[in-house]
Amino acid sequence: MRKVPFFDYPRLFNDEKEQLLEIINQVGSRGAFILQSDNKAFETKLAQYTESNYAVGVGNATDGLELSWMAVGLEKGDEVILSSHTMLATASAVVTAGGTPVPVDIGYDRLIDPEAIEAAITPRTVGISPTQLNGRTCDMERIMKIANKHKLAVVEDAAQALGSSFKGKNAGTFGLAGSFSFFPAKVLGALGDAGGVVTNDSEIYEKLYQLHDHGRDTEGNTKSWGRNSRLDNLQAAILNKKFETYDQVIARRRKIASIYDERLKHVEQLRLPNAPGTQEDHFDVFQNYEFEAESRDELRSHLSNNGIGTLIQWGGKGVHQWEALGFNLTLPEVEKFFERCLMLPMNMFISDDDVHYICDQITTFYEKK
Numbered sequence: 001m002r003k004v005p006f007f008d009y010p011r012l013f014n015d016e017k018e019q020l021l022e023i024i025n026q027v028g029s030r031g032a033f034i035l036q037s038d039n040k041a042f043e044t045k046l047a048q049y050t051e052s053n054y055a056v057g058v059g060n061a062t063d064g065l066e067l068s069w070m071a072v073g074l075e076k077g078d079e080v081i082l083s084s085h086t087m088l089a090t091a092s093a094v095v096t097a098g099g100t101p102v103p104v105d106i107g108y109d110r111l112i113d114p115e116a117i118e119a120a121i122t123p124r125t126v127g128i129s130p131t132q133l134n135g136r137t138c139d140m141e142r143i144m145k146i147a148n149k150h151k152l153a154v155v156e157d158a159a160q161a162l163g164s165s166f167k168g169k170n171a172g173t174f175g176l177a178g179s180f181s182f183f184p185a186k187v188l189g190a191l192g193d194a195g196g197v198v199t200n201d202s203e204i205y206e207k208l209y210q211l212h213d214h215g216r217d218t219e220g221n222t223k224s225w226g227r228n229s230r231l232d233n234l235q236a237a238i239l240n241k242k243f244e245t246y247d248q249v250i251a252r253r254r255k256i257a258s259i260y261d262e263r264l265k266h267v268e269q270l271r272l273p274n275a276p277g278t279q280e281d282h283f284d285v286f287q288n289y290e291f292e293a294e295s296r297d298e299l300r301s302h303l304s305n306n307g308i309g310t311l312i313q314w315g316g317k318g319v320h321q322w323e324a325l326g327f328n329l330t331l332p333e334v335e336k337f338f339e340r341c342l343m344l345p346m347n348m349f350i351s352d353d354d355v356h357y358i359c360d361q362i363t364t365f366y367e368k369k
């Protein structure tokens with residue numbers, strides 16, 4: 001039987017073993033481990049790629065979000081509105097920075113609903129943290145209009161969206177700061193934890209820089225309290241190499257999404273994401289291929305029995321549905337969504353034949369029902 005794992009972690013290393021060992025050898029021989037030239041080069045590349053004024057390499061995207069909120073100056077009781085369909089990290093970063101996360105419902109596009117944002121604004125609201133989910137940027141025009149009207153800070157969770165854009169403007173660059181993840185399974189994936197924050201605001205940049213390196217500025221002078229969340233220089237060197245082919249990686253993912261769309265769009269039991277190129281305002285990088293399916297759990301078992309790995313994002317619940325976190329909310333669209341959502345394999349290791357095999361299995365499943 002053909003096997004298509006959801007994500008083949010060993011291949012991340014094994015497919016490029018020679019090149020990666022060469023980088024480790026090179027960086028190791030230079031003793032270039034912390035805040036070295038590879039890190040600087042990566043920050044420059046990240047800023048250029050996203051068309052931002054500044055970028056800071058950090059330990060991971062969660063830290064990037066937390067440090068961004070600290071740089072904004074979140075205080076106890078300050079509320080930040082975010083989608084309940086996001087990784088807990090978007091919310092936990094608000095908590096660890098001292099604020100209160102306010103999860104809201106998703107709209108028709110499954111991203112944060114701008115109307116729900118407006119409805120959740122209280123005198124304590126200070127910010128919005130939209131998640132650019134699955135490699136797709138929200139309608140940031142509407143969100144920035146709300147933010148500007150109510151004088152709210154925007155920190156984008158762009159962990160899944162490097163290279164994605166809305167109306168030609170890149171994810172991560174609409175608000176005060178945007179945080180990207182380079183977790184191994186991300187479109188740009190390191191061999192461990194890694195992240196980066198971009199900003200166009202020089203004050204936020206200075207604060208972010210200090211916060212991520214014990215309060216020191218770029219000259220090494222201590223200016224404030226801080227902590228340690230530096231991007232590992234070895235990971236930066238690996239990311240620099242991977243950045244060279246990043247646009248090809250995005251093109252391949254969009255091709256896979258097009259095949260899924262072409263093969264599955266007639267299956268009436270499914271609701272698919274928008275196919276690449278079908279909406280003028282959006283350029284999506286397809287971090288994930290997440291869709292909604294009738295009889296989702298049965299479909300998932302059928303795919304698993306036929307060697308196909310799938311995933312339900314975030315362990316199958318929205319942020320507000322985790323009882324241990326103490327939310328007392330009902331968000332109907334998110335709750336319905338988590339009964340139907342599923343992610344199919346979407347990565348550089350799958351062939352066109354694999355994608356067709358997955359689609360064959362899905363169509364067979366619904367034909368037999």
Ligand SMILES: Cc1ncc(COP(=O)(O)O)c(C=O)c1O
Binds near residue numbers: 061195
């Ligand atoms: C939407 C979203 N936010 C935040 C994160 C956290 O990223 P990291 O693992 O780099 O901290 C992730 C990673 O999976 C994510 O997908």
